[in-house]
Every structure is written in C-alpha cells, then in structure tokens.
Amino acid sequence: MKIHIKNGRVIDPASNTDRVQDVFVAGSKVVALGDAPGNFLANRVIDATGLVVCPGLVDISARLREPGYEYRATLVSEMSAAVAGGVTSLACPPDTDPVLDEPGLVEMLKYRAKTMNKARVFPRGALTVGLKGEHITEMAELTEAGCVAFSQADTPIVNTEVLHHALQYAATFGFPVWLQPRDAFVGRKGVAHDGEVATRLGLTPIPVTSETIALATILQLARDTGARVHIARISSGAGLNMVRDARAHGLSVTCDVSINHLHLCDTDIGYFNPHCHLMPPLRSQSDREALRQGLADGSIDVLCSDHTPVDDDGKQVPFDEAEPGATGLELLLPLTLKWGSEMGLPLAKTLSRITADAARVLGVDHGRLVVGAAADLCLFDPEAWSRVSRENLLSQGKNTPFLGLELPGKVRYTLVDGNVVFEAKPNT
Amino acid sequence: MNQQPEQFPDAEDLCRELAAMMRPHVTSDTALVGIHTGGVWLAQRLHAELGITQPLGSLDVSFHRDDFSRTGLKPGLKASSLPCDIEGAHVILVDDVLYTGRTVRAAVNELFDFGRPASVDLAVLVDRGGRELPVCARFCAHTLTQPLPASQNLQLERGEDGSLTLRLLGE
Amino acid sequence: MRNPQLNGHGELQHLLTIEGLPRDILLSILDTAAPFTEVAEREVKKIPLLRGKSVFNLFFENSTRTRTTFEIAAKRLSADVINLNINTSSTAKGESLLDTVDNLAAMHADMFVVRHASSGAPFLIAEHLARTGRDHIHVVNAGDGRHAHPTQGLLDMYTVRHYKKDFSNLVVAVVGDVLHSRVARSEIHALTTLGVPEVRVIAPKTLLPTEVERLGVRVFHDLKEGLKGVDVVMMLRLQNERMQGALLPSRQEYFKEFGLTQEKLDLAKPDAIVLHPGPMNRGVEIDSAVADGGRAVILPQVTFGIAVRMAVMSMLAGH
Numbered sequence: 001m002k003i004h005i006k007n008g009r010v011i012d013p014a015s016n017t018d019r020v021q022d023v024f025v026a027g028s029k030v031v032a033l034g035d036a037p038g039n040f041l042a043n044r045v046i047d048a049t050g051l052v053v054c055p056g057l058v059d060i061s062a063r064l065r066e067p068g069y070e071y072r073a074t075l076v077s078e079m080s081a082a083v084a085g086g087v088t089s090l091a092c093p094p095d096t097d098p099v100l101d102e103p104g105l106v107e108m109l110k111y112r113a114k115t116m117n118k119a120r121v122f123p124r125g126a127l128t129v130g131l132k133g134e135h136i137t138e139m140a141e142l143t144e145a146g147c148v149a150f151s152q153a154d155t156p157i158v159n160t161e162v163l164h165h166a167l168q169y170a171a172t173f174g175f176p177v178w179l180q181p182r183d184a185f186v187g188r189k190g191v192a193h194d195g196e197v198a199t200r201l202g203l204t205p206i207p208v209t210s211e212t213i214a215l216a217t218i219l220q221l222a223r224d225t226g227a228r229v230h231i232a233r234i235s236s237g238a239g240l241n242m243v244r245d246a247r248a249h250g251l252s253v254t255c256d257v258s259i260n261h262l263h264l265c266d267t268d269i270g271y272f273n274p275h276c277h278l279m280p281p282l283r284s285q286s287d288r289e290a291l292r293q294g295l296a297d298g299s300i301d302v303l304c305s306d307h308t309p310v311d312d313d314g315k316q317v318p319f320d321e322a323e324p325g326a327t328g329l330e331l332l333l334p335l336t337l338k339w340g341s342e343m344g345l346p347l348a349k350t351l352s353r354i355t356a357d358a359a360r361v362l363g364v365d366h367g368r369l370v371v372g373a374a375a376d377l378c379l380f381d382p383e384a385w386s387r388v389s390r391e392n393l394l395s396q397g398k399n400t401p402f403l404g405l406e407l408p409g410k411v412r413y414t415l416v417d418g419n420v421v422f423e424a425k426p427n428t
Numbered sequence: 429m430n431q432q433p434e435q436f437p438d439a440e441d442l443c444r445e446l447a448a449m450m451r452p453h454v455t456s457d458t459a460l461v462g463i464h465t466g467g468v469w470l471a472q473r474l475h476a477e478l479g480i481t482q483p484l485g486s487l488d489v490s491f492h493r494d495d496f497s498r499t500g501l502k503p504g505l506k507a508s509s510l511p512c513d514i515e516g517a518h519v520i521l522v523d524d525v526l527y528t529g530r531t532v533r534a535a536v537n538e539l540f541d542f543g544r545p546a547s548v549d550l551a552v553l554v555d556r557g558g559r560e561l562p563v564c565a566r567f568c569a570h571t572l573t574q575p576l577p578a579s580q581n582l583q584l585e586r587g588e589d590g591s592l593t594l595r596l597l598g599e
Numbered sequence: 600m601r602n603p604q605l606n607g608h609g610e611l612q613h614l615l616t617i618e619g620l621p622r623d624i625l626l627s628i629l630d631t632a633a634p635f636t637e638v639a640e641r642e643v644k645k646i647p648l649l650r651g652k653s654v655f656n657l658f659f660e661n662s663t664r665t666r667t668t669f670e671i672a673a674k675r676l677s678a679d680v681i682n683l684n685i686n687t688s689s690t691a692k693g694e695s696l697l698d699t700v701d702n703l704a705a706m707h708a709d710m711f712v713v714r715h716a717s718s719g720a721p722f723l724i725a726e727h728l729a730r731t732g733r734d735h736i737h738v739v740n741a742g743d744g745r746h747a748h749p750t751q752g753l754l755d756m757y758t759v760r761h762y763k764k765d766f767s768n769l770v771v772a773v774v775g776d777v778l779h780s781r782v783a784r785s786e787i788h789a790l791t792t793l794g795v796p797e798v799r800v801i802a803p804k805t806l807l808p809t810e811v812e813r814l815g816v817r818v819f820h821d822l823k824e825g826l827k828g829v830d831v832v833m834m835l836r837l838q839n840e841r842m843q844g845a846l847l848p849s850r851q852e853y854f855k856e857f858g859l860t861q862e863k864l865d866l867a868k869p870d871a872i873v874l875h876p877g878p879m880n881r882g883v884e885i886d887s888a889v890a891d892g893g894r895a896v897i898l899p900q901v902t903f904g905i906a907v908r909m910a911v912m913s914m915l916a917g918h
Contacts, residue, residue, distance in 0.1 A: 199808035200618065202718040202745030202781060207809070271603055271726075272719030316697055316727070318717030320744070488634060491646035500917020501648075503627065507634035515642075541643040 001043050001418060002026045004036070008048025008379060012055060012369035013352030023053055025375040028417040033371060044420075048379055051412055054351050055369045056088025056119075056376030058358035060256060061232065062307035062329055064090075064121070065396075066109065068097025073309035073396040078329065079118035081395035083422035085330035086378035086411040087305075088119050089359070089366045093178075094126040095153035101126035101137045103145035110146045118421050120376075122148045122364060124178060127166050133157035136166045139175050148363055151178035151232070154279050158184040160217060167227040176228040176363060181214035181239060182280065191320045193283045197266040203319060206281050211239040219246045222253055230361060231255035233306060235280035237290030244299050254361045255299075257291050258306035259335040260326055264288070264401055274315045274322035275401040278306075295353060296343050302361050303339070303353040305332040309397020327397035331388065333380060334407035341408070347382070375418040384410035439584060439592040442553050442569040443470065447477040449567045450520070450551060454478050457546075459512040459519050461485035463535050466524030466584035469592060470553060474522060483511040487521075489534035514543035520567075524584035524594075526552040529563030554594065556582050603725055606734075610918045613725045613738040614911050616747040617788040625792055629757050632910035636903065638675060648913045649678035652709040656682045657699070658741070659715040664877060665741050668901070669712045669750075672908035678710075696720065697727050704728070710737045710912065718744030718781075737915040745779050750911060751876050752785030754904040756793060758896055759831055761903065762872050766790070772799040772825055772867075773816070775835030775857065775884050776806045778846075782876045783835055784814075791815040801825035803857065805846040822857050829867040834859055834875040837884045850883050860886040864894060872896045 005023040010033065017033075024032040024040055031037055062082065065073040082090055092109075094100035100109070106123050113121035125147035129135040139150055150170055157163040170177045190206030192198040198205040215231070219242065222229040234240055234255050243255050260278055265288045269276045276282055294300040308325025315322050328335075332354060340350025359367030366376055385406045390398040414422035459482040462471025468486045475484045488506040490496075521535055532550060539545065551567035557575025576582060580598040587593065602619050606612040611624055638646055654673040656666050666682060673680045685699060700711070713721045721740040728736050742748040756766075763769055771790055777783040777800050790798045791814070800811060801819040812818055819825030826832065837853065847853050864871065873885075873895045881887045889895060 194809045196810040196813040199810055200784070200814070202743075202747070202784060204745075205809060272722050274723075313695065316723070317695065318715065318720040318723055318744075320717050320719075490634075491638070491648060496648055496917055501631060501913055505631050505634050507637045509637075537647075541638075541641045541646070543642050 002041060003415070003418070003420070004040070004042035004045045005048050005053055005377070005379065006045055008051045008053035010053045010369065011348050011351055013348045014055075014356035014368045015370055016348060017369070018346070018348045023369070023377070025415065025418050028374055030369065030371055030373050030375050046379070046413060050381060050383070051379045052347065052382050053369070053377060053379050055355040055367045056378050056414065056416060057086045057332060057354045058362060058364070058367045059087045059090040059305050059307065059329060059332055059354070060302055060358050060362050061304040062087075062090045062092055063095070063309065063325070064092050065309055066096065066112070067105065072311045072314070075112055075116065077394065077396040078307070078309065079113065079116050081329045081393070082119040083414040083416070084394045084411060086333050086380055086414050087329055088376035088378065088414060088416045089122065089362075089364060090119050090329070091122040091124060091148060091362055093151055093153040094124055095131060095155070099126045099131050100124070100147070101129050101131075101142075103138070103141045106142055106145040106147055117416070117419065119416060120366070122146075122362060124149045124151045126150065127152050127170075127177060128157065128162065131155045133159055133162055136162070136169055139170060140173060143173070143175060149176040149178050149230070152180070154180050154182065156180070156182045156184040156214060163217070164221050164225070167221050167225040167229070171225045171227040174228065176230055178230045178232050179218050180232045180280070181211045181218055181234070183210045183213045186210040186213060191277060191281070192269060193266040193281045195266055195284050197269055201269065201272065208236045208238050208283065211236050211280065212242060215239050215242045219251065219253065223251055229253050233258055233261070233280055234291065234300060235261055235283050236287045240290055240294045240299060247299075254301045256302040256304050256361070257295055257300050258304055259328055259332060260306065260401065261288065261291055262295065262303065262339050263335060268401060269319070272319040273401060274317065274319050275326060275399055275403070277319055277322045277324050278326060279324040292339060292343060295339070296345060301353075302358045303332075303336055304358070305329050307395070309395050310399045311397070315399050326400045327393060327395045328400065329395055330393055331400065331402060331407070333378070333411060334409045335402070337382065337409040338407060375415055377413070377415040378411060379413040380409050380411045382409055384408070386410055436594050436596070437570055439553065439594045443473050443592060444477075446551060446553060446567060446569040447474055449569070450474065451478060454480060455518065456481055457518045458482065459485060459514070459517040461487055461510065461519055461521050461539065463521060463523040463531060464488045464506050467522045469584060469586050470524055471522035473592070474551070482517070485510040485512055487535050487538050489531055489538055492534035492537040494530055494534065508538055508542075510542050514539060514545050517545045518547050519545045520549045520551050522551050524553050525582050526550070526555045526563070526565050526568065527558050529559050529561035532563045533561055553584065554582065603722060603729070606918060611914055612734065612918060613721070614749050614915065615721050615725060615738065615740045617749045617752045617785045617792065618747070620792065622792050622794070625753070625756070625789060628753055628907070628910055628914065629760060631914060632757055632903070632907045635906035635909040638909070639902070639905065645675055645677055647677045649673065649676035649916055652678045652916060653707060654678045654680050654710045654712060654912070655703050655708045656680065656712045656741075657685060657703070657714070658683065659685045659696070659713070659720070660742070661686065662714055662742065665714060668904050669739075669741060669908055672905050672912060675905070676909055676912055678912070696723065700724050700727060704733055704736055708736055710739065710915065712739045712741050713743070714741040715743050718746035720744070739911060739915065742781055744781065746781050746784065748781040748785050750904070750908050751782050752789040753911070754900060754907040755786055755833060755874055755876070756789045757903045757907050758874060758900050759872075761899070762896060763830060766793040766795050769795045769830045770797045770799070770828055771795050771831040771833065772801055772829045773833045773835065774801045774822065774825070774859065776837050776841060777802050777811060777835065778806045778808050779838065779841070780835045786833055787814050787816055799825050799829070801857070803847070806841070822859075822863055823866055826863055826866045829871055832859065832864065832867060832871060832873045834873065834885050836876060836878065837880055854883055858882070858884055858886060859889050861888050861892065864889055874900055877901070
C-alpha cells in the first residue's frame, strides 16, 4: 500500500519541523517528505489541505478495562476510541482483573490488541503481586512478555521497605517504575481536594500532603536506588515544585499530568458532579495554574488522557460512591490544543507533549514523523470545533466532565503502520 | 386603575349601618371573629362599637383554602388567634366583602379546628354577588344590584388615620 | 449554574441546602413557620394543605428522631406518610439509590424526605427527577453526609429569632465537631445569609474543616475565649466514633476543654441562649446543668422544628 498525503501542514516536534509539504508512505514506513521518491505510484491520495499532519499521538496512560471490567469497556470499543482520537500508541496501567502481574496475561493482552489492527498497546506490569504491596513481581519475565514499565496504578504501597526493594530490583535491570504519589493513609478515604470546596460540600478531603509526603519518600528512594522513576499524575503545585527541585539537584525523574487536571479544578465539582470525582482529586485553581505552567516550561514532561471509562451505574450514585475517573482518549488532542492555544504556545511545542515527549518517557521508538519512521500518523483539522457529547464518543465510557463543551481539533485520518485505521465520516 | 365609583356608599357609613343591624342580636355570649385582613379591621370597629365583652378573634384562612394546590401559600400568612373559647360560643364571623363564599367555607373549617361553636353567623359590609357556595350573610350592610365581574376586585382599605374605604381594583 | 433547588421563577422547588438560598426565601420560610407553631395548640392538630399527597421518608441512614419530626409535620398537614428505612431493605439487596427512587416515584410520590450518609445524595435525586421529567416531585434534604441539614438550620434560625428578635446585632458561636457536622454547615450559611455580623466556630483543630474561615466565620480554639460576649451558643453533637482515628484522646478531655458548663456559659452574655440539635451527649459536649438550665432552648427547638418543617413542606407543595 502506498499513500500520498498531499498538501498538509507537517509538524514533527522531535525534528522541529513545521511546514506545508507532502508525505509519502509505503508499506509501514514514511518513505519521503516533500518530493515523491522515484517510481512512487500512490494507491491512495489523501488531500490534507488545511489539515495538520503529525506523528500519531502517544497516550502514556489509558485504561482499556480488559481483562475483567468488560462491562465498563472492552478492547474493541476503546481501541476504536483511541484511533478516533488520533492515538496510535498507548500505555495501559496494570489495574485490570486479574492484575497484570503474570506474563501470560500480558502476552494475551498484547496479542488481543495486535489482532485488532488499531493502536499499539504497551502494558505496564504490576510492581507487586496483585498490586498488594507485599511481593514484587517477576519483572524480567514480564518485560520479556511486553511490559514497558512497572507500576502500582493508583494503589500506594503501604510498606515503605517493599517500595524500597521494588525500586532496587527494578534498578538492577534498568526497568522504569511509574508511581502515583499518594500516601497510603493521609486522605485515604477522601474524595475531593482538601480546600474550601470540600469544606462547603462536606466531602471527605484529600490534602495536598497526601501527594507531597509520598513524593518525598519516592524521590528519596529514587536517589538511593538509582531507579528510573516516573511520577504519574502530579496534581499540585507543591508536588510539582518537589519534582523541579529534585531535577535541579540532578535526579533524572520524569512526570506527567492528566488532561483533566490541566483544565479543571475543585470548583468544577459544582453541585456534586460525579464526573469530577477523579484520582488524584481536582485541586485548587492555583494548583491548576502551576500545572499548566509546568507543562509549558517542561517541568512536566507529558500530558496524558488518564482514560478511565466508567459505566453509568458507576457514576449515577452519590459523589463519594462514584467510581473515580473520566474517559479521555478522544479528548486528548482537543484538550491539548486548547491548553496550547490558551498558553500561546507554537503548535509544534504543544503537540510535543503528546508525541515526542510521551514516546521518550515511555521509552518507545514512536512519536516522530521522519523518513524511515513507522508511518503512525494523525491528520487533524485544527480549525474544526466539535461538541463533546455521549453520542460522539466511541469509547464505551461516556463519563467526562467536559460533556457539552465545544473543543478544537477534529481528527480526520489516523494511520498505524502505514494503514488507515480511522477515517472520519465526511461533514462531521 | 383605582377608582371610587359613586354607587358605593361610604365604608364608614356602611360600618355604622352594619353595627346597627347587629346590635339587637348581640348578647354577652357573642364572640366576634374577623377574617384576615379587611374582616379583622371591620371586626375591630364592630367590637368597639357594639361593646362586645368576649375578646376579639381573628382567622387566617390560608390553611383551609381550596385553591392551595394551584396557587400555593400566599405571602403574609398570619396565625389565627382565638382568645375567646370557641366551644359552645355564639360566633359572628366578620368579613369585608362576600363574594364566592369560599373564604367563608374555609373560615368555618378553620374555626372548627379550635372547637365546636353553638352557632355561627356571618356579617359583611358588602355582598358583591357571584356566589359559588351555599353561603348567605345574616348581616349585610349593602348588596350590589349588579354582581361585579370576576376581573374586578372589591376590597376594604384602612388609612393611616384608621378610616375605612372601599376600593375597586381591576378592569 | 442554576441553583437546582429553585424553579424557573426563583421559587423553592426542593430544599437541599441553605447555601446559596436568597435571604428573602429564608425569611419567608421563617415568617411562614410562625402561624404553623399555633396549629399544635389547636383542638384539632391537623390542617388539610397536603391532603391527598404522599410523602415518602427515605431514610438511608437511621435517625428515628429526625424521621419522626418530619412524619409529624407531614401528618399534621394531612399528608399520607410512608416511612422507608432503606439501609435495612433494598440497598442491602443491591438496589441502587436511583432505582429505589424510580420505584417510589412510580407509586405517585409527591415528596421525598431524604436522609443519606453521602454528601450530595439529595442533589442526585433532584437532578435525576428533573432529567426524567418528574420535577413535580419535591425533595427535602433531611441530612446528607457532612454536607447539609437545612431544616435543622432553619429551625435553629427560627429559635434564635424567637428569642433574639433580630439577627443584625448578634454574636453567635457554633461549638464542637464542625468537621463532621452537616448541622454546623447549615447553621453557618443561614446565620451569614441572615446578616449575623459575627459567627464564631470553636473547636480543636482536628474537628475543623480546612479553610472554614472562608465560610465567613471567626475561628477559636479556646472555648472560654470564644464564648466571651456571645448571644447565642449553638452546640454540636459529638459522635462517639470521633474517639477513633486519633481526632480526640478521650471524652473526658474533650469535656474538660470543649464541654459547655455553667461556668463557661457565664462568660457569654447574661441573656445568652443555648441550642443543641440533639440527641445530646451529657457530660461530653454539654453539662446536664446547662442542658436542663434556664438558658437552654433545646426543647423549644424541637417544637419549632415541627412548624418549620410544616412550613417548608407547604411552601414546596404549593409551587
């Protein structure tokens, strides 16, 4: 299959490219930019006039809910949602049922995902067996089965000695460890940021210290063990400053933020909107400003969807009983563009946070649009706005605080390995 | 839109007329009970004029109105106050204007929540016609020859000096 | 965002929280409640305003006392009252909150009186009814989690106004476990909305929520200091389970530091009144001598509570 993508605005953040030119795809690769290679006879020509052509998006955290939670979402639904959102590579946390703590489960997931011919899936394995924080998993075996990193999802390890040993063991092999900074006790029954909103609404609070106490432990252990640590879902300005300080003192630690925390804060809970029940909780407006700035200045490496499909039964309950999380695969691009334009950033820099930077943090060879790279591409119309609605979302999870909002950026085509895996219906 | 049509006699004159009609029937057992708001003003006048010894009562009929489910509670709800013993009393209910009879029905219901009177009579200043219930005033100072249209509202008003006037509101 | 408890005409559609209710509405509830206090003194303690209406007491959390006061209020208004203690029936069988609501709505409920352990549960019910085109059914919050207990707040305001006439020159202290108290939140919102110039909260730091001063209160950690010059003392109930979770060391120490005794009450104004939402823990948050003393208005609160609930139900049913 040979595809000629004509006249698009080609943006590759990794090589700092931003110019209107043609892209030529043959087989699974990008074979030329600008002029057609000799003898190039396209099977298909895509007119990309007015569209941005960029590397396929890399979402470093999206829950696919398989195995175990198929009533919330399935691989079929969520992989369709991914490519409809321009996401060509995604990493998923191990909090499935059963937990991804055995090589067989990882292999099965990778195999199932591959047969769908949609996005690439990179599982993170469980750091401890059953995420229980007691015994470390067979990390080498799991890596061989396809895990790209190890994590506890959002379950903290209570026993700090276990965390210490888990980091030492991972460091032995150079395996990355992803940790969400959350104290096992402080605010463990909480459902909202400890501030005026939680006080008014009478919601059990989660103080910022839940994040900072855990961060202090994680950063100290990262220093001591030399483990490659990634801080997942930073939520507060205070937490961000600790990461900044650690980096300034030479610790090579990376971190990410979710699209929800970049755009929302605790006041958005309004009258107990269960879609704003997220983990970590939406924090104050000043925290949100710090995160937006931190992502712009590079203190935060990556933006992710933290895609968490929850069925209506899980949300149509009182706020504190609602399952935390929001759907996000299809909102990653629009909400990234919204942030970038509000911050006045060039498009290449904006997109870097969900392409080149994301691939770097994930340690995968994607997120680039250069000759010779895999033809994972996203073609989107930056001027098209659309409303977030239950009907428009392909994900089985319709749970998002952004329902009803008009957002910029409409994905027109998504290519993975040189195949068109998503094509928007005309006039949508 | 306020007007004082000439066919209405002066409220003060009517008040005196009403008192004169009632005087022969007043005994030491007579209890006067005014219906909020105009009826209470009128009852206060009559109570003094007739030298009634039983303390004056007042009723707010809101709790027994039959249009509650359509219009809800009216603002300015007052408590009913019946300092006289209703059980076995000879009650004269007093209202300013008699119209559909629904207020009187509600007032009788309200009254019976406080006890069982020996008899209940009704005294009004004006009967404007338009009855919807089998209600009749024993004492009535003035009856309009032509019933007023429903769009018009006739009510008693009290000036700062305590003087009473009848006022016609609406088309 | 429209206040979900007001209808398109700005009238009370549901009573979910005092926060955000206009002062006029609070005052009109208090004004309306006054004539209802007199109904209890009649030969016939029943008026027909809610005749033919079905009021469902939906109690997902046990509270015999609150349920009883709502039941009496509804019955004095001639409503049919159906009591459901759900923690012992359907949710134990796994029925969801909204399924329960749908079932009862299908039985032609006119009003739900809801008590729930989760903050915001009555909002969820009201939104669900609106979304499904059944907003003729009214919801009254009878206490949700730590969030609100609006009828308690209103009856406390009624009591304060009964004894003090005017809100505009009062100093009011709310004493005790503000952190876990829906009563405290409703009282604070009501007091500030009604124009009380100084509202104090007095509690140890473990029993105060973060940024409580943003609700418009002055914070005291010393009961003696906080009671000085106070017109109204609003005591809060201290639940026994607060002794767990390291919030307090013991009932004894709490009583010594934060229990209201006559000696401490003497620091308040000589005509200060003492309120308590009940049930009281004598010897924990309040000394018996104060609870039974001349300054306590705790039993009048209960009487006024019926009238306030009758007024609220009547106002809702009339819209």
